[in-house]
Amino acid sequence: MQVATAAMLDHAVGPNVIAALADGMTAFLERNAGRGWTSLADFRGLRRGRVVPHSQIGRPDASAYNGGYDDAVEAEGYAVEPAPV
16 A cells, blocks of 8 residues: 555655644545444445456557557646667
């Protein structure tokens, strides 16, 4: 889990990561108290029935999918193909 790794490996940043997550969760619960969500247990597993096996995840067909690489456009958030070695 990346959150735990950040907290354990970077003792300067880790506590800030945990504090930000805790603050964010508190704010989320306050905003959604009207839905009956006052703790993580109140909504944990709500979408469990919508989880599908990896093999059933909808993907573009092979001819349209380039593994996240796009030679024509370098859009933010997409990997840049590494140079051949």
